[in-house]
Amino acid sequence: MSDEAVAALSDVTRTYGGVPVLESVSLTVKPGVTAVVGPNGSGKSTLLGVLADATAPTAGEVRRPGATGPNPIGYLPQRVPFREGFTARETLAFYARLVGDDPHTALDRIGLGDAGDRRVEALSGGMRRLLGIAQAVLGDPSLVVLDEPASGLDPGMRERAFRAAADRADDDTAVVVSSHALDLVDDHADRVVVLRRGEVAAEGPLDRLLDEHDAADARELYRVVTGGTGALAGDDGEGPEGEDEGDREGDDGEGESDGDEPEPTVHVTGVSDR
Amino acid sequence: MSGPLTGVATAFRRELSTVVRTPGYGVLAVGLLVAVGGLLAAGGGGATGFVPAVVDLLLPTEALVPLVGVVLGYRALLSDGASGELAVIRTYPIRVGEYVAGVLLARTVALVAVVGVPYAAVGVGVWLTAAPDTGIFATHAGIDSPVLYLRFLAFVLLLGAAYVSLAAAVSALAASRRSAIALGVLALVAGVLGGDLLLLRSLGGGASPATIPGSIALTPNGAFRGLVFEHVIGVAFAPEGGFVSTGRAVGSLVGWTLLGAAVSGAVLAYGRRVDVLLERVRSRIAS
Numbered sequence: 001m002s003d004e005a006v007a008a009l010s011d012v013t014r015t016y017g018g019v020p021v022l023e024s025v026s027l028t029v030k031p032g033v034t035a036v037v038g039p040n041g042s043g044k045s046t047l048l049g050v051l052a053d054a055t056a057p058t059a060g061e062v063r064r065p066g067a068t069g070p071n072p073i074g075y076l077p078q079r080v081p082f083r084e085g086f087t088a089r090e091t092l093a094f095y096a097r098l099v100g101d102d103p104h105t106a107l108d109r110i111g112l113g114d115a116g117d118r119r120v121e122a123l124s125g126g127m128r129r130l131l132g133i134a135q136a137v138l139g140d141p142s143l144v145v146l147d148e149p150a151s152g153l154d155p156g157m158r159e160r161a162f163r164a165a166a167d168r169a170d171d172d173t174a175v176v177v178s179s180h181a182l183d184l185v186d187d188h189a190d191r192v193v194v195l196r197r198g199e200v201a202a203e204g205p206l207d208r209l210l211d212e213h214d215a216a217d218a219r220e221l222y223r224v225v226t227g228g229t230g231a232l233a234g235d236d237g238e239g240p241e242g243e244d245e246g247d248r249e250g251d252d253g254e255g256e257s258d259g260d261e262p263e264p265t266v267h268v269t270g271v272s273d274r
Numbered sequence: 275m276s277g278p279l280t281g282v283a284t285a286f287r288r289e290l291s292t293v294v295r296t297p298g299y300g301v302l303a304v305g306l307l308v309a310v311g312g313l314l315a316a317g318g319g320g321a322t323g324f325v326p327a328v329v330d331l332l333l334p335t336e337a338l339v340p341l342v343g344v345v346l347g348y349r350a351l352l353s354d355g356a357s358g359e360l361a362v363i364r365t366y367p368i369r370v371g372e373y374v375a376g377v378l379l380a381r382t383v384a385l386v387a388v389v390g391v392p393y394a395a396v397g398v399g400v401w402l403t404a405a406p407d408t409g410i411f412a413t414h415a416g417i418d419s420p421v422l423y424l425r426f427l428a429f430v431l432l433l434g435a436a437y438v439s440l441a442a443a444v445s446a447l448a449a450s451r452r453s454a455i456a457l458g459v460l461a462l463v464a465g466v467l468g469g470d471l472l473l474l475r476s477l478g479g480g481a482s483p484a485t486i487p488g489s490i491a492l493t494p495n496g497a498f499r500g501l502v503f504e505h506v507i508g509v510a511f512a513p514e515g516g517f518v519s520t521g522r523a524v525g526s527l528v529g530w531t532l533l534g535a536a537v538s539g540a541v542l543a544y545g546r547r548v549d550v551l552l553e554r555v556r557s558r559i560a561s
Binding site for chain 1: 280281284287288291292295296353354357358359361362364365366367368546547549550553554556557559560561
């Protein structure tokens with residue numbers, strides 16, 4: 001992987017209601033897969049929002065020297081926000097038109113080709129998340145930011161989603177994912193950022209961090225650095241961070257409720273129908 | 275890849291699809307048709323000709339069309355912001371101006387359908403049923419004519435477009451659906467009643483009645499009313515106009531429309547910076 005920075009944060013702080021959610025975070029994002037891990041409320045979604053330019057920092061500087069091209073940034077928020085009433089294909093077509101990409105190929109790439117004619121609100125939470133991943137990589141962005149890409153997916157599909165994200169990473173492309181699935185972090189991440197209470201507790205190549213903290217794997221690293229249990233690591237799924245960070249706009253948007261979805265009539269291999 | 279027209283066209287297409295898939299707007303159009311047709315039947319003007327029909331419709335139109343405009347516009351820019359999809363759209367090569375233009379154009383097309391079709395249908399009804407014959411296209415003042423009704427329809431759509439745009443600005447400013455409704459109602463009341471109340475107050479304060487043609491054009495409703503008197507009712511019944519300055523009234527309606535679009539764009543473009551400034555103040559207070 002190239003050592004050129006795709007994005008860099010310098011002393012970035014973000015507050016909500018005067019309360020800091022991110023505090024003096026400095027970070028360099030390089031090509032490859034960077035996993036952002038940390039307890040709920042540690043600032044992961046805000047950090048990813050700042051990286052994707054979806055959230056403006058209240059202090060500090062964000063540079064994206066390597067995020068170039070017609071569509072420099074791809075972003076999947078924690079809550080998949082697509083407009084209801086549109087099918088999965090129509091939803092992707094809207095974004096694809098803006099970057100001259102093909103929505104059909106994008107759907108097939110993520111395994112949702114058979115569900116393309118289903119309305120967004122009729123998709124399960126997992127399917128919606130896959131649709132979000134397909135959207136985030138349209139136009140080959142050089143900085144892909146995925147907030148909880150494996151949330152709501154069954155174990156097989158979590159692996160598939162992570163692999164799809166990792167496959168995007170190359171010498172010019174950085175993929176940043178937040179996740180509680182530490183087993184997948186072990187398998188796919190080149191670098192890890194551990195957040196604790198809005199600050200970077202550890203950051204660097206995964207192998208180096210494991211050595212430095214005398215940890216056998218990402219789960220142990222997480223436990224050592226955050227003082228947490230890492231109980232979610234490798235478990236069967238990861239829930240959206242309900243309290244995470246206050247960067248939600250408005251009060252009438254619908255959050256994801258993976259357990260309360262209409263029963264899908266189209267089965268997509270590996271995607272939980274629950 | 276993506277040029278300005280691509281951005282506008284893509285946002286327009288998506289917004290128009292949303293409008294088409296919203297059954298409430300169809301109900302709104304039917305409701306407007308019933309209301310306008312009912313008012314005309316009750317007033318009796320439609321049985322006599324276009325100008326009497328316009329006289330019957332003028333006052334209710336000043337309330338109904340702004341209401342429809344606000345209904346069409348009050349969530350136009352709020353929904354993407356509230357759902358978080360605007361944050362995703364921002365990562366694509368589409369400028370705020372293109373996005374706002376696409377949304378507003380689509381909502382204006384929706385206005386033409388929701389308002390224009392019922393009013394046109396009523397006009398056709400007047401043409402077919404009114405006596406004496408209203409099929410004469412006026413060549414000089416004093417004759418009732420379908421052209422006068424077409425003028426009225428054009429002014430109605432200009433009025434509606436101004437309210438759609440102002441309501442969209444409200445939707446960009448609002449943080450939630452509830453606040454959008456509250457701000458929309460406020461804008462509606464201010465637009466429908468505010469101008470006339472200010473005019474009455476200025477006259478009560480000693481302003482000359484000669485200033486009325488100039489000042490009445492400043493508000494959307496005043497400009498619309500002035501144009502209807504000047505170019506529809508006045509053409510048939512009065513040898514001379516002088517109700518309002520035409521250029522000023524048209525400029526006012528177009529200006530309100532552009533102002534709404536400009537405020538919408540500015541809020542989306544600079545709202546985050548304002549939010550950051552407020553956060554800095556809060557942080558200082560908290561510390």
